[in-house]
Amino acid sequence: MKKQLLLFLLIIGASVLSAQETTIVKGKVLDASNDKPLESVNIVNLNEVVGTSTNSAGEFEIKAKANDTLHFSYLGFKSIKVRVTNDWIKFGSADIKLTELALALEQVVVNQLNLTGYLAVDIKQVPEPNDNYRYAISGLPSTGYEADRPGTISKIVGSIFNPADFLHRMFGKKPNELRKLQKMKQDDQIRNLLASRFDRETLMALLNVNKVDLDEIVKQCNYSKEFVESANDLQILDAINECYEEYKLLSRGRTGKL
Missing domain, CATH: 2.60.40.1120 (Carboxypeptidase-like, regulatory domain)
Incomplete structure (x- = not known):
């Protein structure tokens, strides 16, 4: 028995x-x-x-x-x-x-300029060019931070403390998601997939976050609104990865360890 x-x-x-x-x-x-x-x-x-x-x-x-x-x-x-x-x-x-999705036409909004004929008045209605710049922080192995021209210095200084802490708050209770960041960097099939996508859907599923939080992570890592809106999913992934790597370096500098 x-x-x-x-x-x-x-x-x-x-x-x-x-x-x-x-x-x-x-x-x-x-x-x-x-x-x-x-x-x-x-x-x-x-x-x-x-x-x-x-x-x-x-x-x-x-x-x-x-x-x-x-x-x-x-x-x-x-x-x-x-x-x-x-x-x-x-x-x-x-x-x-x-299941196939129903086709839907997106509403197109055309913003017309109401010109008056007076140059001094009309020129104020023309949108300003999108001037975004990237600034590197000495000692950090990255291409730097992207920021608009106004307030750039304050953004760079604030980014030393804010993005890393925000990233840790987002993923601190989800260590598996942070490990996934490293795995995603190494899988060519996933990188090729993300390079052709702009809907954030696969990224949201992999990292277990919604689109609002995902966009907020990238913004808090000091990337501009224009970058968040125009980047493909692979660029968003690399931006988060870059921010996390800098978070680890900054954490090591504060505590003497990771």
């Missing part, structure tokens, strides 16, 4: 360990409306921080383990998150269906 119980426990233990092991998960992504395969769908394992994309037949393979979450995104389709199950791993493949 004891031997049978021991054997049963060993089988259960082996099953748990195998479920926790990282393996290769396979699947196919289809259009939910017609079951046609979708090519070049972006897939990111939010736990392992690895990415891939579907081939011409809609097929993909990605490293994952049971309970990992996969994020599927494709232009014009609603993004979804799918949990990797033991059955998926056991049976080897799964069909993932994406």
Whole structure:
């Protein structure tokens, strides 16, 4: 009886360990409306921080383990998150269906200048050029801070204390998200994906923050509003990474350690 119980426990233990092991998960992504395969769908394992994309037949393979979450995104389709199950791993493949988003025209606002014919009055209505500059802080291995011309010095001085502390407050209780920053820098597939995206969706899913907080992080790291609005997702990732690296250097200088 004891031997049978021991054997049963060993089988259960082996099953748990195998479920926790990282393996290769396979699947196919289809259009939910017609079951046609979708090519070049972006897939990111939010736990392992690895990415891939579907081939011409809609097929993909990605490293994952049971309970990992996969994020599927494709232009014009609603993004979804799918949990990797033991059955998926056991049976080897799964069909993932994406739903097409309804097309919507964005409202275009045209701001006209009400010219009076008097140069001294009309010239005041012309928008000022977007002059953004980057300033380096001696001793920090970065390309520096981006700031508008007015108040630049105060922004640089304030950035020594503010962005790093803000970044720590945002992620201090989420150490896994900070570790993901390093992993994202090393995965070429994810970097290539982010370089082509401007919607922040994948970044938000990876870092577990909403868009407002994500934009605020970059602003507090002293990047201009124009940069936040125009940068692609890879540039935003690198900006946060740069800010975090400087945070570590500044923290080391204050405390003598990381």
